[in-house]
Each structure stands twice: as C-alpha cells, then as structure tokens.
Amino acid sequence: MSAAGLLTSHLRPGHPDFLDLPWQHSLANWDDTFPRIESLPVGDSRHAVRFVNYEGRLYALKELPPDLAQKEYSVLREMEELGLPVVHPIGYIRTETHDGPCGVLVTRYLDRSLPYQLIFQSGRLERYRDHLLDAMAILLVQLHLSGVFWGDCSLNNTLFRRDAGALQAYFVDAETSEVQPSIAEGMREHDLEITEENVYGALLDLQAQGTLDANFPVPDVGRYLRERYDRLWDEVCREEIISREEGYRIQERVRSLNALGFSVDEVELATTEGGSMLSYRVLVTDRNFHRNQLATLTGIDAEEGQARQMINEIQEMRATLSQKRNRSVPLSATAFHWLTQLFTPISAQLEKLSSEDVGLVELYCELLEHKWYLSENAAGDVGHESALKDYLRVKEARTEEDHTEEDRREDHTEAPTEED
Numbered sequence: 089m090s091a092a093g094l095l096t097s098h099l100r101p102g103h104p105d106f107l108d109l110p111w112q113h114s115l116a117n118w119d120d121t122f123p124r125i126e127s128l129p130v131g132d133s134r135h136a137v138r139f140v141n142y143e144g145r146l147y148a149l150k151e152l153p154p155d156l157a158q159k160e161y162s163v164l165r166e167m168e169e170l171g172l173p174v175v176h177p178i179g180y181i182r183t184e185t186h187d188g189p190c191g192v193l194v195t196r197y198l199d200r201s202l203p204y205q206l207i208f209q210s211g212r213l214e215r216y217r218d219h220l221l222d223a224m225a226i227l228l229v230q231l232h233l234s235g236v237f238w239g240d241c242s243l244n245n246t247l248f249r250r251d252a253g254a255l256q257a258y259f260v261d262a263e264t265s266e267v268q269p270s271i272a273e274g275m276r277e278h279d280l281e282i283t284e285e286n287v288y289g290a291l292l293d294l295q296a297q298g299t300l301d302a303n304f305p306v307p308d309v310g311r312y313l314r315e316r317y318d319r320l321w322d323e324v325c326r327e328e329i330i331s332r333e334e335g336y337r338i339q340e341r342v343r344s345l346n347a348l349g350f351s352v353d354e355v356e357l358a359t360t361e362g363g364s365m366l367s368y369r370v371l372v373t374d375r376n377f378h379r380n381q382l383a384t385l386t387g388i389d390a391e392e393g394q395a396r397q398m399i400n401e402i403q404e405m406r407a408t409l410s411q412k413r414n415r416s417v418p419l420s421a422t423a424f425h426w427l428t429q430l431f432t433p434i435s436a437q438l439e440k441l442s443s444e445d446v447g448l449v450e451l452y453c454e455l456l457e458h459k460w461y462l463s464e465n466a467a468g469d470v471g472h473e474s475a476l477k478d479y480l481r482v483k484e485a486r487t488e489e490d491h492t493e494e495d496r497r498e499d500h501t502e503a504p505t506e507e508d
C-alpha cells in the first residue's frame with residue numbers, strides 16, 4: 089500500500105505544484121492554521137472546499153471522488169473554451185488520505201467575487217440585489233446557447249462579480265453539467281425548473297434567517313427569472329421573416345445583439361414563399377462582444393458591462409475627434425488616445441480607492457456614472473476632471489461615514505463584554 093499523500097496531479101503550467109499541502113488528510117480535516125490556508129466566504133456545499141494562497145495568488149480546492157474531480161475539470165475546461173463565465177480550471181489531483189482515496193479539483197479563486205449571502209447580508213451591497221436574478225437569467229441563456237445543460241443551477245453554485253453597477257454571474261459547480269453541440273428544448277425547461285426551485289428555496293431560507301426582508305416577494309421570483317430568461321432567449325434565437333427590401337433589418341438585429349454583449353458569428357438566410365421573402369437566424373458565439381473589443385484595442389480585461397461602458401466612451405471620443413480633425417479617426421487610434429489621455433491618468437488617481445473588493449475598472453465605471461449624473465443635473469457635460477474631483481470627495485465622505493459607523497458598532501458590541 090502506498091504512503092498517504094499526493095499520488096498524481098494534472099495541472100496546467102504556470103501554477104504551483106501544491107506538493108507542500110497536507111494531502112495525507114482529507115480537506116475537511118486540514119488545520120486552519122496551516123500557513124497557506126485562507127479563510128474566505130464560501131457558499132454551502134456538500135464537498136469540502138479550501139482556499140490556498142501561493143504568493144498572493146489564490147486557489148480553490150474542492151474534494152470529490154477521484155473520477156468526478158477529473159470529469160468536473162474537463163467540463164469546466166470545455167466551458168471556458170466556449171467563452172463562458174466559469175471559474176478558471178487549473179487541474180485535478182488524486183491523493184491517498186488517512187480516510188481513503190480522494191480527488192481534488194483545483195480552480196483559480198474568482199477574485200472580487202461575491203457569494204449571494206454576502207449581497208443580502210451587507211447593507212453596502214444593497215444596490216446589487218436587484219441585479220442578482222437578472223445576472224442568473226443571463227448566465228443560463230449564455231450556457232444554453234453554448235449547448236450546456238447545468239443540472240444544478242442555484243445561488244450557491246453561482247458567484248457574482250460587480251459589473252458596471254450591475255452583476256456578472258459566474259458558473260462554479262459543474263458536477264452535474266453536460267456540454268453538447270446544442271441543448272434540447274426539454275433540457276432547457278428542466279434547467280429552468282431546477283433554477284426556480286433552488287432560488288426559491290434559498291431566498292426562503294434567507295427570509296427565515298431574517299437576512300432578507302419579510303416583504304420580499306419570494307413566490308414571484310421564479311416567474312421573474314423565467315420571464316427574463318424567455319425574453320432574452322427569444323431576442324437571440326427567434327427566426328424572422330423579412331421581405332427582400334428589408335435586408336437592413338438584419339444589420340439592425342446584429343447591432344442590437346452586440347449591444348447586449350452577444351457576438352454574432354453567422355447569419356443564416358433562406359428564401360421562402362417562392363423566393364419573395366427571406367427568413368433568417370443569427371448564430372451567437374458568446375457574450376463577450378465588448379470584452380473582446382476592449383481587450384484587443386487596449387489590453388484591458390473587463391467584464392462585459394464594464395467593457396461596454398468604456399467602448400461607448402471611446403466611440404464618443406472618436407466622434408468628437410473626427411469632428412475636430414475634420415476626418416474619420418480610426419477606432420484603434422482613438423483607443424490609444426483614450427488610454428493615454430483618460431484611462432491611465434484617471435486610474436492613477438483612483439488607485440487609492442481600489443481594494444480587494446472593488447478593482448480599478450469598476451471604479452472607473454463608477455466615475456463615468458457619476459459624471460453622467462452630474463452632467464444631467466448641470467444640463468451639460470461637466471468633464472472628467474470636475475467629475476473626478478467630486479467623485480473622490482463623495483467617496484472620501486462615505487469612507488469617513490463607514491469608519492464612524494464601524495466605531496459606533498464596535499463600541500456597541502464591546503459594551504456587554506465590559507459589563508460581563
């Protein structure tokens with residue numbers, strides 16, 4: 089019999105070998121004081137999940153039966169290759185612990201992610217609650233478009249990241265998932281039913297704990313999710329019949345799907361009714377339209393909503409520059425100008441506000457939102473400089489308030505201890 093410890097590992101290059109972890113024990117029995125272990129918020133799960141820190145890079149380890157770890161790794165890789173928002177799979181490990189053989193799935197910890205409980209528990213995250221169900225419906229549409237059946241869509245199996253004031257949902261748990269070239273109608277329906285039931289249950293639990301307001305209309309949540317999902321699915325997948333003179337409507341449809349973030353790969357066109365009419369469908373590849381565009385133009389890695397805001401700003405800048413120079417300025421040249429004249433210098437000033445929770449790109453989007461709000465009130469563009477000044481002032485005042493509130497709460501919690 090082999091000694092307890094790590095037996096084999098399959099890991100993508102550029103990551104640690106994880107050999108120094110206490111593999112002779114199952115993850116649930118790892119000592120919390122072990123130097124690499126990080127305590128971070130974690131959703132409810134059947135399997136033990138641990139987070140480890142290698143020189144500031146965080147990884148999530150999930151213990152599973154050996155074959156399932158390998159299977160989940162393969163599914164996550166396939167999904168990642170399809171451009172879906174999933175946790176980044178690093179590999180799988182087989183171990184022999186004192187409790188028997190184990191498999192471990194290794195993924196990169198999804199930085200700046202919020203488990204849903206935190207969104208409901210923290211007063212500061214209140215503004216994101218309304219976006220939670222939208223983000224889930226969008227994620228389900230994204231998966232189904234790529235032929236993925238989830239099989240266990242729930243709030244616990246989803247992580248949320250801030251995305252220009254809204255949320256982007258990330259897929260975490262692929263244990264029950266299957267990737268096919270396309271998904272059957274019945275499977276989509278099944279996934280929706282599972283989602284409705286799971287989300288309903290999770291929100292009822294939050295209500296029972298007093299975390300979610302008793303007036304929150306939990307019974308309506310399923311209907312809302314389904315409506316949101318159906319509308320989006322129809323928007324992307326419906327077949328349209330147009331006359332031969334209405335070809336421009338195809339371009340309009342592609343543009344409106346791009347505006348929703350979907351990248352259109354092909355348009356399928358067929359003549360019908362003896363050739364007098366055309367029927368067409370668009371084939372969508374992923375929901376990374378602006379993300380890809382921004383990354384190509386500037387190298388910035390952003391969520392889709394953040395990227396859309398920044399691309400819109402670059403487009404506006406392009407129009408202004410073209411007008412000023414009396415010639416069409418290419419988007420790539422404008423993007424360079426935007427990067428050097430706006431994004432980089434402003435980011436340098438926002439840096440002090442950036443934290444493990446909120447990154448620079450999200451702060452920049454908040455600033456754009458603030459500028460828009462000030463300009464609305466002033467009935468004219470207030471400009472970046474004055475918006476930034478005001479934004480920093482508001483943020484500093486809010487931080488001050490938060491500190492006062494924390495001090496007040498500490499005084500409050502210390503009081504009974506003193507009395508004890």
Ligand SMILES: Nc1ncnc2c1ncn2[C@@H]1O[C@H](COP(=O)(O)OP(=O)(O)OP(=O)(O)O)[C@@H](O)[C@H]1O
Binds near residue numbers: 196262
């Ligand atoms: N890469 C990651 N980054 C951040 N958090 C993660 C990551 N992987 C897992 N988690 C956290 O661990 C929790 C449990 O993971 P997961 O859902 O995969 O476990 P599970 O035991 O398979 O769940 P279930 O009980 O639904 O089968 C997630 O809800 C999430 O909070």
Ligand SMILES: [Mg+2]
Binds near residue numbers: 132133134245261
């Ligand atoms: Mg899970």
